[in-house]
Amino acid sequence: MQPDVPDTAPRFLRTPDAAKRLGLSPRTLEKHRCFGTGPIYHKLGGRIVYTVADIDDWAAAGMRRSTSDPGPGLATTRRRAASDRGR
Secondary structure, eight states: OOOOOOSSSOOEHEEEEEEHHOOOHHHHHHHHHHHSOOOOOOEEEEEEEHHHHHHHHHHHTOOSSSTOOOSSSOOOOOOOOOTTTOO
């Protein structure tokens, strides 16, 4: 039987660490949050945090094989147009 080894990886990442993992600036990640185009986040009190799995899932949604590949999902920085929001 192996002894219990504590998990040293953080369960949640704050915005600067999440942005670093994605290769983005923290400000870009904040804009994604405002536009609703970024990874899923959690609000714990006044703090915004991301799980590593949610960050990786969002990045995977932007994966493409070519410029014409529609891909599995949307990982974009553009603000959604009013017509996209159902207005």
